[in-house]
Amino acid sequence: MAITDAPKIITARLGYDDSFTLERYLATGGYTGLRKALTMTPEAVAAEVDAASLLGRGGAGFPAGRKWSMLRKNPLTYLVINGDESEPATFKDHMLIEGDPHQILEGVLISAYALQVTQAFIYLRGEFALGLERLQAALNEAYAHGAVGSNIFDSGFSLDIVVHPGAGAYICGEETALLESLEGKRGFPRIKPPFFPAAIGLYGEPTVVNNVETMANIPWIVNNGGAAFAALGAGRSTGTRLFALAGHVRNPGNYELEMVKTTFRDLIYAPVLGGGIRGSNTLKAFIPGGVSAPWFGPDQVDLPLGQDEVGNAGSMLGSGSVVVMDSATCMVRAAWRITKFFSRESCGQCTPCREGSGWLERIMYRIENGDGREEDLDLLMDLCDNISPGVAWPPQQTTICVLGPSIPSSIASGIRMFRDEFL
Amino acid sequence: MSHLTADIRTRAEELVALYPEPRSALIPLCHLAQEQDGWLRPEAISEVAELCGVTAAEVRGTATFYDMLHVEPVGTYAVAVCTNIACLLGGALELLEHAEATLGVRAGGTTPDGVFTLHEAECLADCDKTPCVQVNHRYVGAQTPASFDALVEDLRAGRMSDTVPTHGTLVRVRRSVGLQADKGAIETERATVAQEQAARAAAAGEKKA
Numbered sequence: 001m002a003i004t005d006a007p008k009i010i011t012a013r014l015g016y017d018d019s020f021t022l023e024r025y026l027a028t029g030g031y032t033g034l035r036k037a038l039t040m041t042p043e044a045v046a047a048e049v050d051a052a053s054l055l056g057r058g059g060a061g062f063p064a065g066r067k068w069s070m071l072r073k074n075p076l077t078y079l080v081i082n083g084d085e086s087e088p089a090t091f092k093d094h095m096l097i098e099g100d101p102h103q104i105l106e107g108v109l110i111s112a113y114a115l116q117v118t119q120a121f122i123y124l125r126g127e128f129a130l131g132l133e134r135l136q137a138a139l140n141e142a143y144a145h146g147a148v149g150s151n152i153f154d155s156g157f158s159l160d161i162v163v164h165p166g167a168g169a170y171i172c173g174e175e176t177a178l179l180e181s182l183e184g185k186r187g188f189p190r191i192k193p194p195f196f197p198a199a200i201g202l203y204g205e206p207t208v209v210n211n212v213e214t215m216a217n218i219p220w221i222v223n224n225g226g227a228a229f230a231a232l233g234a235g236r237s238t239g240t241r242l243f244a245l246a247g248h249v250r251n252p253g254n255y256e257l258e259m260v261k262t263t264f265r266d267l268i269y270a271p272v273l274g275g276g277i278r279g280s281n282t283l284k285a286f287i288p289g290g291v292s293a294p295w296f297g298p299d300q301v302d303l304p305l306g307q308d309e310v311g312n313a314g315s316m317l318g319s320g321s322v323v324v325m326d327s328a329t330c331m332v333r334a335a336w337r338i339t340k341f342f343s344r345e346s347c348g349q350c351t352p353c354r355e356g357s358g359w360l361e362r363i364m365y366r367i368e369n370g371d372g373r374e375e376d377l378d379l380l381m382d383l384c385d386n387i388s389p390g391v392a393w394p395p396q397q398t399t400i401c402v403l404g405p406s407i408p409s410s411i412a413s414g415i416r417m418f419r420d421e422f423l
Numbered sequence: 424m425s426h427l428t429a430d431i432r433t434r435a436e437e438l439v440a441l442y443p444e445p446r447s448a449l450i451p452l453c454h455l456a457q458e459q460d461g462w463l464r465p466e467a468i469s470e471v472a473e474l475c476g477v478t479a480a481e482v483r484g485t486a487t488f489y490d491m492l493h494v495e496p497v498g499t500y501a502v503a504v505c506t507n508i509a510c511l512l513g514g515a516l517e518l519l520e521h522a523e524a525t526l527g528v529r530a531g532g533t534t535p536d537g538v539f540t541l542h543e544a545e546c547l548a549d550c551d552k553t554p555c556v557q558v559n560h561r562y563v564g565a566q567t568p569a570s571f572d573a574l575v576e577d578l579r580a581g582r583m584s585d586t587v588p589t590h591g592t593l594v595r596v597r598r599s600v601g602l603q604a605d606k607g608a609i610e611t612e613r614a615t616v617a618q619e620q621a622a623r624a625a626a627a628g629e630k631k632a
């Protein structure tokens with residue numbers, strides 16, 4: 001099978017027991033990317049990231065270099081890192097934060113230099129108690145080492161980083177809700193436009209919001225050049241990416257794989273990766289990019305792990321989470337639980353999302369419990385259509401953020417692929 | 424009289440100083456208050472409000488939005504069993520049912536002795552170890568019904584106090600330094616923006632009147 005020999009860009013250090021310490025970080029090439037960046041102009045650093053064609057790893061897959069270039073010119077700008085990771089079955093940022101916090105800090109430092117920002121915030125999910133402690137400890141070490149703070153490595157560049165804990169709300173992963181939360185408010189997404197963070201962000205100032213894994217790639221890109229990164233993968237999906245594999249496989253876990261050159265089949269079946277379906281069952285379906293994504297069946301396992309490849313096939317690579325469901329799985333139950341999640345986590349600002357998710361959850365619950373009614377399937381699809389007209393992919397939006405239009409994905413997939421089970 | 428202890432109060436003031444606007448410290452300060460009391464007492468809410476320059480109602484309004492902030496007492500150990508998709512496929516509903524039987528409370532409830540609160544959680548981002556359980560937001564690994572009962576015994580006997588502090592204590596690593604970069608530019612810019620906003624608001628007010 002085609003497990004390419006692409007370098008480990010972001011997981012190289014994770015094999016060490018002390019991978020999270022400054023000592024190990026320095027012994028394995030840590031902070032050399034920052035030192036190199038500080039000898040370059042900020043524009044040259046940004047140009048390397050642009051040349052790398054690094055797609056954001058938070059879910060939307062927007063090119064980081066392009067996002068940076070859109071930052072409104074202003075005397076004051078902010079960089080905010082999204083470490084809220086709560087898309088169900090996604091657990092890659094969690095591992096990077098606990099396992100290699102200095103790599104994230106170095107990515108933030110280099111990015112802040114490229115953007116000429118002097119204050120950055122790293123918003124971590126509140127439930128990451130150990131991650132919060134590891135990252136704060138690493139930040140303390142980095143300050144003492146002269147890598148953060150005033151006049152970093154005698155370069156004249158200064159940056160403060162603040163680690164900020166969330167408090168348990170999925171919606172705070174949405175970037176404008178995250179900014180509201182960071183301002184001490186409820187996590188209500190803002191209406192875009194006009195509130196694209198690059199124009200009007202934290203405290204109304206232009207702000208770049210990037211994901212934790214996106215940051216982790218930056219030191220390697222500066223050390224090896226954007227072209228070396230872009231040489232991996234294919235098309236728009238360059239470099240490697242962390243895939244969080246969960247569900248009915250023998251070896252669930254995080255795997256860093258070269259994009260496009262590897263397929264879902266490799267990820268799920270290769271002995272050194274997923275190792276195949278657990279027990280003697282077979283593959284029934286899989287979710288390719290977090291529970292907001294439409295499901296795929298066994299006939300789609302040969303799709304490459306690439307953003308456009310998966311997008312063109314009617315779903316998304318999203319948060320990089322792959323959930324495998326075997327032949328014994330009850331699809332109604334799976335779709336019901338995902339719907340219940342959205343219903344619990346809807347922030348409540350928009351009627352289709354707030355009310356629709358609750359209605360869908362209750363109908364799914366009665367079907368799951370054998371009390372389904374003749375007309376329920378039509379009712380489900382009608383409700384889905386009210387939340388996202390046409391129930392198509394990519395979804396139409398009637399709401400402030402895309403949590404709403406993500407709700408129909410699993411129900412529509414379940415009914416399309418496994419209609420019998422819903423009757 | 425301060426409700427927060429001198430130590431917690433000092434740490435709270437340190438946190439407020441990290442942000443361009445004090446209100447940003449609201450959630451971190453709520454966590455600190457919970458570290459002291461295990462939950463958000465009304466006195467603590469008032470003090471957080473004062474430190475952040477907002478009203479107590481605003482603190483309460485924000486706090487009630489978030490699952491980890493509690494305006495009512497919580498057990499010493501908050502046990503969260505994830506039942507989201509990956510854990511569901513790994514038998515989480517069965518584990519939750521077992522946990523309810525062992526603890527004698529339904530999800531959401533607290534044992535009469537105040538030691539355990541049981542929560543049915545959404546994904547805890549540890550989905551390769553299913554079903555995933557956290558106690559006071561510390562991962563305790565995948566659990567079976569048998570290992571869950573042993574875990575409860577260990578917690579009750581205080582054998583896990585090193586790894587699992589009592590409910591409310593979130594971050595035990597304190598920030599070692601305050602802000603170091605020159606904040607003069609930031610403050611000047613923010614003052615200008617505030618002036619412009621005030622001018623716009625005044626102009627809008629005149630128009631209405």
Ligand SMILES: Cc1cc2nc3c(=O)[nH]c(=O)nc-3n(C[C@H](O)[C@H](O)[C@H](O)COP(=O)(O)O)c2cc1C
Nearest residue numbers: 056057058082084085086173174175210211214403
């Ligand atoms: C409902 C919702 C939840 C999201 N959750 C996360 C999250 O947990 N982590 C994350 O990095 N991005 C999340 N995003 C995407 C962010 O809004 C944003 O696109 C991302 O943080 C940008 O970083 P990137 O460009 O580096 O990917 C979420 C988006 C939505 C709509």
Ligand code: SF4
Nearest residue numbers: 347349350353401404
């Ligand atoms: S779509 Fe849902 S989560 Fe998003 S803003 Fe509207 S109500 Fe809130």
Ligand code: FES
Nearest residue numbers: 505510546547550
């Ligand atoms: S689904 Fe349970 S921890 Fe992610």
